Amino acid sequence: MQGLLERIDSTFLQVEDMERACQWYHDTLGFPILWRTDIIIALKVGDKTPLTLVKKGTVPANHPPFHFFTSNIEKVRDAMIENNIQVEEIRDYGTVQLLDFIDSEGNHLHVCQYEMG
Amino acid sequence: MIGTKEKEQFLEQGYLIVKNVYQEDELKALNQQYFNIWLELMAAGKIVQNSQRPLETLYPNRLRDFHRDNQEITDFMLKREALQLLEFLLEEDILAVQSNYYFKPPGTKGLGFHQDNVHIGIEPDTSYAIWVSVDATNEENGSLNIVPGTHKMDMTEIEVIPGSSNAFGSELQQKPKGYTTVKVNTEPGDIVIFTGNIYHGSSKNKSQYRYRRSFVTHFARKSVEKIALNYSHLVDKDGKRVRRRINTHPKIIEEQTSIFDYRDATFYDQIIKGM
Known part of the structure; x- marks a missing residue:
């Protein structure tokens, strides 16, 4: 499977108050906002992995702490099956696809793929 | 322009493409109206660019309901030949x-x-x-993507899918298993008619120089009884205001009452504020 998971797409932090968290991370720490909604704020942290804030209670409590990124999610799924990794069907949201799988420690994790420029 | 065959296709697939409904001069006039509106919004400081996405945020995601203050846009929206196509399909x-x-x-x-x-x-x-389709559209500049057959399904769950890019979102719906996406290519003046239950979306504009301008109007059967408050400004074919009861529990409220308060949603919800 080497090279199929290309990078960490984002890390996640669940927060109680989006406006308060936005002020703290954007204004105080100075991270530029990549994009946002009322319940999601993605922040640019240098040139490496972004940090995404999400309002607590809007995603499952066991939402993964990060997403892997791939440009070929079907190939990743096939390779995971070959490696006897517990994997679900690909979830297709049109602009983004997600793959749920379980690691050796029982952690629920995601691989994502989305439209790049 | 369309007949029984097209009606059957619409009923079976949930969408229909009709070519050459709007003419070049009509599209040009519409673009001029929206350019003027955009310029006014810019001059009023209502559009704030995000330096991380400068070109995308130079324009609002969408310009919603500007027909209400603009007769030319209203006339475009209510073009008789276009409305007759949908009325033929709905028989109402x-x-x-x-x-x-x-x-x-x-x-x-x-x-x-x-x-x-x-x-x-x-x-x-x-x-x-x-x-x-105001501009020609295809996969390069952002096609309309439709999932035929899903119009027969009830409305389903809305999900919050966070991530680093705005390809993710707060109100996404997962494509039902076993259905195939159709990427629709269009020429300027073509229209696509589709139902409010069909799964659809669009792809990213991956081109370097091409805009992908489009104009969409949502309609209801005249026999509609209830509609969400934020969509309750109904007009008939002559542009006259028509009133119906308010649906206080559209699916979006049912799904996410703790998050959304659509009663407070602003009229011009497309204005970008300091992203």
């Missing part, structure tokens, strides 16, 4: 609910899968869209 008169204009410059995100009536809250039945 229709009411206009809402209009949107998209500039979609290069680099602009696509729209994830969604069912329109989740927000619009029309009961009984569903909403119907007439989507006008």
Whole structure:
């Protein structure tokens, strides 16, 4: 499977108050906002992995702490099956696809793929 | 322009493409109206660019309901020949609910899968869209993506899918298993008619220089009884205001009461504020 998971797409932090968290991370720490909604704020942290804030209670409590990124999610799924990794069907949201799988420690994790420029 | 064969296709597939409904001069006039509106918004300081996405945020995601203050846009929206096509398919008169204009410059995100009536809250039945291709559209500059057959499904769950890019979203719907996406290519003046229950979205504008302008109006059958408050400014074919009861529990409220308060949603919800 080497090279199929290309990078960490984002890390996640669940927060109680989006406006308060936005002020703290954007204004105080100075991270530029990549994009946002009322319940999601993605922040640019240098040139490496972004940090995404999400309002607590809007995603499952066991939402993964990060997403892997791939440009070929079907190939990743096939390779995971070959490696006897517990994997679900690909979830297709049109602009983004997600793959749920379980690691050796029982952690629920995601691989994502989305439209790049 | 369309007949029994097209009606059968619409009923079976949930959408229909009709070529050459709008003429070049009509599209040009519409673009001029929205350019003027955009310029006014810029001059008023209502559009704030995000330096991380400068071209995309130079334009609002969409310009919603500007037909209300603009007779030329209203006339475009209510073009008799276009409305007659939808009335033929529905065998009923229709009411206009809402209009949107998209500039979609290069680099602009696509729209994830969604069912329109989740927000619009029309009961009984569903909403119907007439989507006008203002520019030529294809996969390079952002095609309309439709999942045929899903119009027969009820409205389903809305999910919050966070991530680093705006390809993710707060109100996405997962494509049902076993259905195939169709990427629709269009020429200027073509229209796509589709139902408010069909899963659809669009792809990112990956081109370097091409805008992908489009204009969409949502309609209801004249027999509509209830509609969500945020979509309750109905007009008939002559542009006269028509009133219906408010649907206080459209699907979006049912799904996410703790998050959204659509009663407070602003009229011009497309204005970008300091992103």
